Amino acid sequence: MATLVIAEHDNAALAAATLNTVAAAQAIGGDIHVLVAGQQCAAVAEAAAKIAGVSKVLVADDAAYGHLLAENVAPLIAGLAQGYSHVLAPASTNGKNYLPRVAALLDVEQISEIVAVESPDTFKRPIYAGNAIATVQSSAPIKVISVRATAFDPVAGEGGSAAIEGVSGTGDAGTSSFVGEEIARSDRPELTSARVVISGGRGMQSGDNFKLLYALADKLGAAVGASRAAVDAGFAANDMQVGQTGKIVAPDLYVAVGISGAIQHLAGMKDSKVIVAINKDPEAPIFQVADYGLVADLFEVLPELEKQL
Amino acid sequence: MKVLVAVKRVVDYNVKVRVKPDQSGVDLANVKMSMNPFCEIAVEEAVRLKERGIASEIVAVSVGPAAAQEQLRTALALGADRAILVETDEELGSLAVAKLLKAVVDKEQPQLVITGKQAIDSDNNQTGQMLAALTGYAQGTFASKVEQAGDKLKVTREIDGGLQTLELSLPAIVTTDLRLNEPRYASLPNIMKAKKKPLETVKPADLGVSVASTLKVLKVEAPAERQAGIKVGSVAELVEKLKNEAKVI
Numbered sequence: 001m002a003t004l005v006i007a008e009h010d011n012a013a014l015a016a017a018t019l020n021t022v023a024a025a026q027a028i029g030g031d032i033h034v035l036v037a038g039q040q041c042a043a044v045a046e047a048a049a050k051i052a053g054v055s056k057v058l059v060a061d062d063a064a065y066g067h068l069l070a071e072n073v074a075p076l077i078a079g080l081a082q083g084y085s086h087v088l089a090p091a092s093t094n095g096k097n098y099l100p101r102v103a104a105l106l107d108v109e110q111i112s113e114i115v116a117v118e119s120p121d122t123f124k125r126p127i128y129a130g131n132a133i134a135t136v137q138s139s140a141p142i143k144v145i146s147v148r149a150t151a152f153d154p155v156a157g158e159g160g161s162a163a164i165e166g167v168s169g170t171g172d173a174g175t176s177s178f179v180g181e182e183i184a185r186s187d188r189p190e191l192t193s194a195r196v197v198i199s200g201g202r203g204m205q206s207g208d209n210f211k212l213l214y215a216l217a218d219k220l221g222a223a224v225g226a227s228r229a230a231v232d233a234g235f236a237a238n239d240m241q242v243g244q245t246g247k248i249v250a251p252d253l254y255v256a257v258g259i260s261g262a263i264q265h266l267a268g269m270k271d272s273k274v275i276v277a278i279n280k281d282p283e284a285p286i287f288q289v290a291d292y293g294l295v296a297d298l299f300e301v302l303p304e305l306e307k308q309l
Numbered sequence: 310m311k312v313l314v315a316v317k318r319v320v321d322y323n324v325k326v327r328v329k330p331d332q333s334g335v336d337l338a339n340v341k342m343s344m345n346p347f348c349e350i351a352v353e354e355a356v357r358l359k360e361r362g363i364a365s366e367i368v369a370v371s372v373g374p375a376a377a378q379e380q381l382r383t384a385l386a387l388g389a390d391r392a393i394l395v396e397t398d399e400e401l402g403s404l405a406v407a408k409l410l411k412a413v414v415d416k417e418q419p420q421l422v423i424t425g426k427q428a429i430d431s432d433n434n435q436t437g438q439m440l441a442a443l444t445g446y447a448q449g450t451f452a453s454k455v456e457q458a459g460d461k462l463k464v465t466r467e468i469d470g471g472l473q474t475l476e477l478s479l480p481a482i483v484t485t486d487l488r489l490n491e492p493r494y495a496s497l498p499n500i501m502k503a504k505k506k507p508l509e510t511v512k513p514a515d516l517g518v519s520v521a522s523t524l525k526v527l528k529v530e531a532p533a534e535r536q537a538g539i540k541v542g543s544v545a546e547l548v549e550k551l552k553n554e555a556k557v558i
Contacts, residue, residue, distance in 0.1 A: 067473070069475070070438065070448055074442060092469050093451060093467070093469045097438065098438075100403065100434070100437075100438035103439065104404060104442035104443055105442050108523060109403065109404045109522065110403070112432065112435060113432070127335075127430065127529070128335060129429060131335075132529050132530065132531060132532070133529070133531075135526070135528045136524055136527065137524070137525045137527050138523055138524050139524075173447075176449075178474075178475060179474040179475060179476050181468070181471065182473075192469075196557070196558070228487070232488075238488055239468075239469060239471050239472075245427075245486070245487055253551070253555070263325065264322070270535060275535075282540075289535045291539075291555065292538055292539060292540075292541055292547055292550055292555070293537075293538065294543075294547050304544040305547070308544060308548045309558070
């Protein structure tokens, strides 16, 4: 029994979610191999070889895999999967994109966003926006699984010394091509792995007012998130959205500012260790999950909070 | 081009679901059902493609119980030309649904298939990608913009760091993100007209598809309850609690 973990990376650096996914693989047991598919990704492969508990790193370095296009990487992964009992990928937008394609090529069902491993064939996963937890058992010969990174503590990124081996696949399927991308640049920590997250909602009233959150975030070394209402109103970029349809976060501290706390938003943050809600409506549902609530006008609270920190 | 849109009947997104005491699932008796919100966006996008002269015919398809006819009628009222219901009372996994949709795609030969990115009940986010694998078509998942570029499709996708644009050969599969469009409401005259539009019903066996599953749900539980905490009176008190009680700053 061996598990193949698909590395998340940007061709230059290994993403933290890979370490959480390896942790899920350790809970399953057996040998752990990591696949790095990309273009000029030797540095990523070297970083993957240092992950504690990984015994082999497979590298598929090809222009066709540079942007992890599903049409190109899915056949590569499905081909390699034959030798494994489990194939795991982080439930990032990349993992969500290629992994179901891998599962269908292997003619097996995929198990999405597991939050716990009960045994090598039994897993827990949230359904209905996190309002129910299903325990599912798979009898598939190859178990294809995406992992909710925030549900597993990362393994150490240092200390391992896995062998690196080159592999190749079928390359470019010729049905899709990369045109371009717009990556939001930020000096703040990445939202899904930040220790502190400060999120703004409709109550922020304008995109300009998000400056108040940025100032506070910089004091705390926090990432800034947003509710769907704030994103739809154009206050914040959509990759900042926290919720069922956006990112799932579980930081040590989550500060919800001007956010009412709809089911869809709670699905993305209710596993945070400590939740603070700042809202002027004492009836807002967010107070039902908040450890510390402050009923007050956020425009008075935020500058004062910044001053006191 | 001909466009196929897949829609799913799910519990309405505003409903706070309850887990059954015997842990066999979620209680759906007498609960309001609706079209999955991402599927509404898929229908809207197809209708807009038709209004822009890109799509020539829109076929709505659903895999589900007889009652899913309601959601297909909604799709027809929003602008789909005809509908197909693959009727089954079993709750199928994404792979079985993708196989059934593949059989419909083989028959209908659409140039473009639009599905939602995920259903808000199972939260799987798999069907569109699986259908793309089974048909061998290119996939544009989590789309926030779809444009025709000659004989190709230009799709802007929402990815973790921002946005990514891909060019896909046709035929292709697109799955919708929330920001793709704002779905319209069906007007009463259109709802009346939709009653006369054709709705064909087929069974999985008619399509020659086996829906056997390798996945078994052992139990469904309510998540650990989070208790409401305390309300603090001032910013100073909040900072003091976070520093000394919760020790998170």
